[in-house]
Amino acid sequence: MTVTKIEPVTKTRFRVYVDEQAAFILYKGELSRYQIEEEGELDEKVYEEILKKVILKRAKARALHLLNDMGRTEAQLRGKLKTGGYPDCVAEEAVAYVKSFGYLNDAEYARSFIQGRKAKKSRKELYAALCQKGIAREEVSRALEEFYDGEDSRAAIEILLRKKKFSPDTADYMQKQKMAGYLLRKGFPYEEIRKVMDVCEPF
Numbered sequence: 001m002t003v004t005k006i007e008p009v010t011k012t013r014f015r016v017y018v019d020e021q022a023a024f025i026l027y028k029g030e031l032s033r034y035q036i037e038e039e040g041e042l043d044e045k046v047y048e049e050i051l052k053k054v055i056l057k058r059a060k061a062r063a064l065h066l067l068n069d070m071g072r073t074e075a076q077l078r079g080k081l082k083t084g085g086y087p088d089c090v091a092e093e094a095v096a097y098v099k100s101f102g103y104l105n106d107a108e109y110a111r112s113f114i115q116g117r118k119a120k121k122s123r124k125e126l127y128a129a130l131c132q133k134g135i136a137r138e139e140v141s142r143a144l145e146e147f148y149d150g151e152d153s154r155a156a157i158e159i160l161l162r163k164k165k166f167s168p169d170t171a172d173y174m175q176k177q178k179m180a181g182y183l184l185r186k187g188f189p190y191e192e193i194r195k196v197m198d199v200c201e202p203f
Helices: 028-033 044-069 074-083 088-100 106-117 123-132 137-147 150-163 173-185 190-199
Strands: 003-008 013-018 021-027
Touching: 013 028, 021 028, 021 044, 044 074, 044 088, 074 088, 106 123, 106 137, 123 137, 150 173, 150 190, 173 190
Parallel strands: none
Antiparallel strands: 003 013, 013 021
């Protein structure tokens, strides 16, 4: 294995390329400790030691810090670690590590996300948002079945109508059509929109 390039990331941290591929990021002192120099040979045992004793330990600590900072999905955490320069194999081990302690749980994340937003979001919007965060579609669907029903949909529509200061008693045909279109684009079912707009109180 040949160290083909050492590239500064900051004044103290350097990205090391092995056989033309980005391998890991090390501090200046670690480069000296492992005698890593451009065009120098890197023993495979030393390479594995760096990954397991230095990079993996750092990735686990980083993963815990990121989760302490805010809730994240597996995909979000994995993406953050990879963006931070951690190799794929190390990122996966770090994710598995925090997951084993229950610090990372996509199902729980989905439930919490839905519960906190279902009063203002349609089922369709919540589904799209959670899928975009990298949660499996099946997991999202299960969470929605558990926490979202017709009553929640009607309550969310009523909140949006209040926010828009919409009154069905004074709105003309065009205003009603415009509001219905807005709610449809947000993913609310037409039948629920019609029911709420027909019976809701003036705001």
